[in-house]
Amino acid sequence: MKITKDLYTGSLALLTDFYQLTMAYAYWKAGKGDQEAVFNLFFRKHPFNGGFTVAAGLEYVVDYCRNFRFEKKDLDYLKEMKAPDGSPQFEKGFLDYLSEMRFSCDIEAVEEGTIVFPNAPMLRVKGPLIQCQLLETPLLNILNFQTLIATKAARITLAAKGEPVLEFGLRRAQGIDGALAASRAAFIGGCTSTSNVMAGRLFGIPVSGTHAHSWIMSFETELEAFEAYADAFPDQSVFLVDTYDTIQGVKNAIKVGEKLRSMGKELIGIRIDSGDLAYFSNQARELLDQAGFPNAKIVASNDLDEYLISSLKTQEASINVWGVGTKLVTAFDQPALGAVYKLSGIKSPEGEWIPKIKVSQQSLKINIPGIHNVRRYYSAGKAVADMIYLEGQEVDSKGTVIIDPIDATRRKRIMPAFYQSEELLKPIFEKGKKVYKCPDIQSIRKRTQDQLKTFDKTHKRLVNPHVYPVGLEENLHHLRMDLVLKAKEIEDESN
Ligand SMILES: Nc1ncnc2c1ncn2[C@@H]1O[C@H](COP(=O)(O)OP(=O)(O)OP(=O)(O)O)[C@@H](O)[C@H]1O
Ligand SMILES: O=P(O)(O)OC[C@H]1O[C@H](OP(=O)(O)OP(=O)(O)O)[C@H](O)[C@@H]1O
Numbered sequence: 410m411k412i413t414k415d416l417y418t419g420s421l422a423l424l425t426d427f428y429q430l431t432m433a434y435a436y437w438k439a440g441k442g443d444q445e446a447v448f449n450l451f452f453r454k455h456p457f458n459g460g461f462t463v464a465a466g467l468e469y470v471v472d473y474c475r476n477f478r479f480e481k482k483d484l485d486y487l488k489e490m491k492a493p494d495g496s497p498q499f500e501k502g503f504l505d506y507l508s509e510m511r512f513s514c515d516i517e518a519v520e521e522g523t524i525v526f527p528n529a530p531m532l533r534v535k536g537p538l539i540q541c542q543l544l545e546t547p548l549l550n551i552l553n554f555q556t557l558i559a560t561k562a563a564r565i566t567l568a569a570k571g572e573p574v575l576e577f578g579l580r581r582a583q584g585i586d587g588a589l590a591a592s593r594a595a596f597i598g599g600c601t602s603t604s605n606v607m608a609g610r611l612f613g614i615p616v617s618g619t620h621a622h623s624w625i626m627s628f629e630t631e632l633e634a635f636e637a638y639a640d641a642f643p644d645q646s647v648f649l650v651d652t653y654d655t656i657q658g659v660k661n662a663i664k665v666g667e668k669l670r671s672m673g674k675e676l677i678g679i680r681i682d683s684g685d686l687a688y689f690s691n692q693a694r695e696l697l698d699q700a701g702f703p704n705a706k707i708v709a710s711n712d713l714d715e716y717l718i719s720s721l722k723t724q725e726a727s728i729n730v731w732g733v734g735t736k737l738v739t740a741f742d743q744p745a746l747g748a749v750y751k752l753s754g755i756k757s758p759e760g761e762w763i764p765k766i767k768v769s770q771q772s773l774k775i776n777i778p779g780i781h782n783v784r785r786y787y788s789a790g791k792a793v794a795d796m797i798y799l800e801g802q803e804v805d806s807k808g809t810v811i812i813d814p815i816d817a818t819r820r821k822r823i824m825p826a827f828y829q830s831e832e833l834l835k836p837i838f839e840k841g842k843k844v845y846k847c848p849d850i851q852s853i854r855k856r857t858q859d860q861l862k863t864f865d866k867t868h869k870r871l872v873n874p875h876v877y878p879v880g881l882e883e884n885l886h887h888l889r890m891d892l893v894l895k896a897k898e899i900e901d902e903s904n
């Protein structure tokens with residue numbers, strides 16, 4: 410087990426793109442390595458054409474940053490790397506710098522389970538340029554994936570309207586780490602449990618499951634298989650009824666249910682994993698009810714996602730519990746969230762923060778300059794708008810206008826006097842020291858549920874959701890416009 414042993418016990422400093430290391434080297438050569446910079450992590454569009462996104466992965470980020478160091482084996486590898494001409498890729502002085510480097514950044518971030526929106530920073534890193542730069546790839550790797558899966562899980566659990574969703578994804582997930590991270594994020598997004606036992610141990614997620622067709626097939630008859638399972642688990646009997654004939658399977662489950670009852674035990678339910686789930690669940694419900702098992706649950710699985718669950722609800726299928734694997738843990742219809750990490754300011758040698766802008770041909774890609782935070786306004790407990798503002802900039806009590814970062818004609822008046830508000834970016838590290846206590850996973854999951862309740866249902870519908878207002882505070886908008894115009898002038902002059 411060399412690979413997994415090495416991967417899960419050492420530092421992850423080399424888990425980055427090569428260009429981060431070459432830039433780090435060049436910053437060091439240019440004497441800029443310790444110049445202070447600020448970077449923001451944000452995405453530009455909700456995944457799944459949805460109207461909301463659930464932030465997840467921060468605890469992994471905390472872990473990563475706490476263990477951020479170049480160990481001997483990392484440095485030995487870098488020492489052996491060769492440039493195209495055969496000379497060492499990196500000078501010894503740089504490798505010495507890396508070996509002594511200790512994480513010393515400030516990080517602010519939204520808490521896991523927070524509902525987040527395009528363009529607003531989910532996380533901000535301030536510190537020595539080299540460290541900020543090296544963190545880009547791992548932070549994106551962690552937050553992009555877990556946020557994506559937590560969002561998918563939230564959509565699926567919303568479609569299930571409060572009924573339990575069991576996550577069954579391990580066998581189809583993207584490798585070992587993808588599976589573990591997906592189980593964690595799926596629970597944060599609202600799943601009730603995972604089938605992944607290691608995720609249970611590592612993260613404290615409830616573990617649950619039924620049984621497979623192989624169990625039934627290993628016996629002469631289905632009835633024998635159910636009986637043997639009931640013997641082993643008299644209090645946890647959920648029988649998979651579709652191995653041979655679903656209706657006959659339900660009848661066999663009822664027979665064993667009656668036997669269990671005679672022993673003072675109860676049939677917990679059945680699982681249907683193929684065929685028309687609306688038709689068979691309704692047939693099964695009728696049979697179970699007629700036989701005196703109205704409380705026996707009907708679990709359904711088979712390539713389910715939020716759309717199928719919604720459709721089955723519309724069809725009035727009698728399903729009480731949803732088993733969802735592949736389409737959840739692989740984020741089947743959108744396999745990546747496109748969050749990015751952009752420099753937005755740098756400290757001059759005189760100690761003054763200089764806001765930075767990237768002017769792109771696509772206005773969508775123009776970043777938001779400066780050091781900012783995000784404030785969420787609430788009215789009567791409902792979220793009404795998010796404002797991105799320059800840190801330290803007070804908002805006039807007479808109100809301000811927030812301006813959409815992509816379409817400046819879309820504006821919303823904010824009257825702080827009428828609203829409650831919350832700062833979304835919380836301090837996580839100060840000068841490399843952790844100042845945040847990561848909540849337990851149950852609290853994070855609850856946060857997702859509580860946060861979702863604060864948003865109008867029009868933002869949560871699966872198709873064509875209503876767009877929630879997120880805008881730049883007026884001063885930040887003007888700063889951004891000025892910088893864009895200035896950058897364009899410089900570009901014009903040089904042409
Ligand atoms: N009533 C329904 N309405 C919409 N989709 C359904 C309904 N019932 C089942 N489905 C979905 O249709 C798809 C096909 O299911 P079906 O069992 O017919 O084929 P299958 O997946 O090839 O079966 P198996 O998994 O046994 O090989 C699955 O994604 C299933 O969840
Ligand atoms: O469909 P998912 O959402 O991924 O849920 C997990 C699936 O895994 C199991 O079967 P598997 O796919 O291994 O075989 P089967 O479809 O032939 O039963 C289970 O019976 C589910 O169908």
Ligand SMILES: O=C(O)c1cccnc1
Nearest residue numbers: 577604617618619620734
């Ligand atoms: O426990 C189950 O029923 C289960 C677990 C993994 C995949 N499919 C089903």
